[in-house]
Amino acid sequence: MLLRPVFRSIVLLSAVLFSLTGCGGGGDKPAANANLSGVKLILGDQAKGLRTIVEASHAFDGLPYQVEWANFQGAAPLFEALRAGAVDLAPAGDTPVLAAATGGAPLRIVAVRRSQSRSIAILVPKDSPIHSVADLKGRNVVVSSARGSISQYLLIRALANAGVNENDVKIGFVLPTDALSAFNAGKIEAWATFGIYQAFAEEAGARVLISGEGINTGLTFITASDAVLSDALRRQALNDVLQRMAKAFDWARNNPDEYAKIFAKTNDIPLPVSQRLHSWGLEALLPVEERDIKALQGVDDLFVEKKIFPNAVDVAKLVDREAFAK
Incomplete structure (x- = not known):
């Protein structure tokens, strides 16, 4: 009985050390055959992107633990939910991850996907008189989804490259579903958006003023909460989740036509929209490398300089390199 308080103290000390180092050892590793049947992970998702690819590939068949989407x-x-402890895993682009970290969200980056950033763009109606980024001067531009988004990063860089002062553009922030409806109704002059919302708009005739290719990092991260990473059994389940997700992305890359059809049916969207979205590429899920850390740090530096983020983040300390161990 006397050992119990000592054991509790050791566990608490391990958790404190984990939060301070940011490398997340997770305490003693459970045995490889540890019983995970009592473990449950709540997996956050955006527009069902992860869930659809996992279910289409059957990557989660035979899970020895429970998951909820x-x-x-x-x-x-999504990150508000992670901050509140309502989700354990959160996938997002580079700037939202930084915004969440700047705001003190208890998270670590555990995996990365790299793309060419075609799925980020500034769109205008097909008959718009706006034909260049320079033409945005004096115009209203809507950014999705909030301050610190990948779309805002594209807009900032594009305006700077075109020699347009940000103060000469009227910028607003609207969640993508609401912005899509407004854009289709002709109520938005220019829209900086991403992903499936962009695919819907382009399929309906929207014109790409400029895409994120050559501007955005193209990095999408999987982040996990500190609470999961500091719990040995849940950490083991998380590692298994990431391994299975990696296989799911490999399956989708090898079966693009089949996956586009499944994505369309699962999400109740037109097949051409799904095909357009996935024609922009499906990237592998990989461990984070130094080049990813460097690129993400560069994004943070810009947003701090622009006073979009109130303070800088040391990206290297955000990364847990062991959570996605083979």
């Missing part, structure tokens, strides 16, 4: 239309509400 929680879907969000944007990164901002």
